[in-house]
Amino acid sequence: MKKLPDGFVKKMNDLLKDEAEDFFATYKETRLGGLRINPLKIQSEQWEKQSPFPLKNIPFVENGYYYSLEKYEPGKHPYHFAGVYYIQEPSAMFVAPLLDVKPGEKVLDLCAAPGGKTTQIGASLKQQGILVANEIHPKRAKVLSENVERFGLQNAIVTNETPERLAQHFPSYFDKIIVDAPCSGEGMFRKDPEAIEYWSEQHVLACQKNQMNILDAAVQMLREDGILVYSTCTFSPEENEQVIERFLDQYPNMELIDIEKGKGIENGRPEWSRTKREELKKTARLWPHKLDGEGHFVAKMKKSAPAPSSDVKTFKIPKNKKPFHLYFEFEREMFGDRMFSNIVNFGNVLHHLPDYCPDLTGLKVLRAGVHLGELKKNRFEPNHALGLTLKKEQVNHVLELASDETNWIRYIKGETLPAKDLKNGWTLITVDGFPLGWGKVVQSIIKNYYPKGLRWMKENIPVVEK
Numbered sequence: 329m330k331k332l333p334d335g336f337v338k339k340m341n342d343l344l345k346d347e348a349e350d351f352f353a354t355y356k357e358t359r360l361g362g363l364r365i366n367p368l369k370i371q372s373e374q375w376e377k378q379s380p381f382p383l384k385n386i387p388f389v390e391n392g393y394y395y396s397l398e399k400y401e402p403g404k405h406p407y408h409f410a411g412v413y414y415i416q417e418p419s420a421m422f423v424a425p426l427l428d429v430k431p432g433e434k435v436l437d438l439c440a441a442p443g444g445k446t447t448q449i450g451a452s453l454k455q456q457g458i459l460v461a462n463e464i465h466p467k468r469a470k471v472l473s474e475n476v477e478r479f480g481l482q483n484a485i486v487t488n489e490t491p492e493r494l495a496q497h498f499p500s501y502f503d504k505i506i507v508d509a510p511c512s513g514e515g516m517f518r519k520d521p522e523a524i525e526y527w528s529e530q531h532v533l534a535c536q537k538n539q540m541n542i543l544d545a546a547v548q549m550l551r552e553d554g555i556l557v558y559s560t561c562t563f564s565p566e567e568n569e570q571v572i573e574r575f576l577d578q579y580p581n582m583e584l585i586d587i588e589k590g591k592g593i594e595n596g597r598p599e600w601s602r603t604k605r606e607e608l609k610k611t612a613r614l615w616p617h618k619l620d621g622e623g624h625f626v627a628k629m630k631k632s633a634p635a636p637s638s639d640v641k642t643f644k645i646p647k648n649k650k651p652f653h654l655y656f657e658f659e660r661e662m663f664g665d666r667m668f669s670n671i672v673n674f675g676n677v678l679h680h681l682p683d684y685c686p687d688l689t690g691l692k693v694l695r696a697g698v699h700l701g702e703l704k705k706n707r708f709e710p711n712h713a714l715g716l717t718l719k720k721e722q723v724n725h726v727l728e729l730a731s732d733e734t735n736w737i738r739y740i741k742g743e744t745l746p747a748k749d750l751k752n753g754w755t756l757i758t759v760d761g762f763p764l765g766w767g768k769v770v771q772s773i774i775k776n777y778y779p780k781g782l783r784w785m786k787e788n789i790p791v792v793e794k
């Protein structure tokens with residue numbers, strides 16, 4: 329590992345005093361990887377029987393598991409391509425459940441890429457309600473959108489906006505908002521040594537300023553009684569307790585809610601704030617020397633005073649369904665019945681939008697609801713996103729591949745597959761029953777519709793055990 333910055337070492341020694349030795353000892357330890365299963369695709373009982381790697385439960389998160397980073401590469405297993413799980417740093421999994429999301433709610437993930445918290449929230453919403461996942465950087469927004477697709481979320485809207493522009497569009501709209509803020513990343517020095525290079529006291533203060541601006545935008549979008557969760561993956565009090573105390577001073581209608589702390593999770597540190605207010609103990613800190621995971625800080629707040637009522641309009645779903653008849657033919661053939669109802673078209677591209685989808689006019693939107701596919705001349709071509717949100721049992725035409733055979737590798741590399749005894753037309757390709765994407769049977773081969781941008785381009789075949 330790279331050498332830790334002298335200024336950081338001195339600062340942590342001053343802050344942690346007797347604890348500093350234990351804290352710095354973790355930089356010599358091997359850390360554990362984390363993965364979180366997707367309950368929209370598999371339940372924990374089945375997963376624990378079927379997991380291809382030995383796993384251990386993460387005690388502070390439902391559906392989260394540790395794995396050995398030295399021995400396994402779950403990112404190369406077909407279940408990853410099928411969105412059966414999301415690879416996420418264990419401590420990071422603690423944050424999103426604090427929103428206590430219920431199906432049907434309107435939730436905003438304001439700093440969302442690559443999508444760890446978005447996918448976790450999406451699973452809690454159970455495809456009901458609205459999840460706006462926003463990312464300011466275009467390239468990262470694309471990755472976020474791909475992860476939302478892989479997870480099979482049907483009610484997510486992925487935007488690429490600044491927090492300020494989003495705040496103009498969604499005044500007092502959301503029930504729950506998460507600000508997983510860009511930060512100096514001190515808590516990730518073990519995982520992402522590049523963060524070490526960026527570290528300086530000035531960078532910490534620049535992050536603080538940015539974080540306060542993002543919170544200013546977030547609070548405008550929260551409804552009365554709405555919940556706001558703020559988190560960072562850094563230790564610096566300037567970006568944690570001190571951001572929260574300034575925020576509470578500025579917005580007296582926001583109140584801190586106590587976070588329930590299980591074993592290894594500690595209170596925030598009032599003594600590291602300017603005002604030393606005791607209530608900062610309600611925030612939480614995750615330390616690498618207290619649990620198996622990296623460093624995190626979380627605060628949970630509630631808007632207690634009235635907020636102006638939201639006048640965000642809902643998206644108008646076209647009543648005339650005639651232009652969609654080629655899609656309906658596809659639905660009948662593939663599913664035997666109607667599957668999606670809120671269908672809208674953007675040119676020839678069809679989407680299914682979540683119920684009560686807000687009007688998105690003027691926003692940069694990368695994905696809204698389920699991208700069903702495209703109307704081409706005399707035919708409908710299904711999109712990858714539609715395949716990944718389906719369950720094998722819903723589909724009439726399926727080619728089942730197995731994770732312990734090599735055809736799934738050929739498929740994600742973009743090769744054709746043999747199609748003995750299959751009817752001509754679209755077929756869903758699955759691995760051990762989990763959808764991987766589409767193929768089209770033509771005579772005795774399956775043409776490959778795995779998206780070009782997602783194909784496995786490397787020569788070597790993916791291996792799961794190192």
Ligand SMILES: C[S@@+](CC[C@H](N)C(=O)[O-])C[C@H]1O[C@@H](n2cnc3c(N)ncnc32)[C@H](O)[C@@H]1O
Pocket residue numbers: 420438439440441442443444445446463464465468490491508509510511538542
């Ligand atoms: C800690 S990461 C988010 C991680 C994500 N929530 C997850 O769980 O996968 C912070 C994100 O904020 C974005 N960001 C950077 N500057 C921002 C700004 N001024 N406003 C909003 N987001 C910003 C970064 O590009 C980054 O993707």
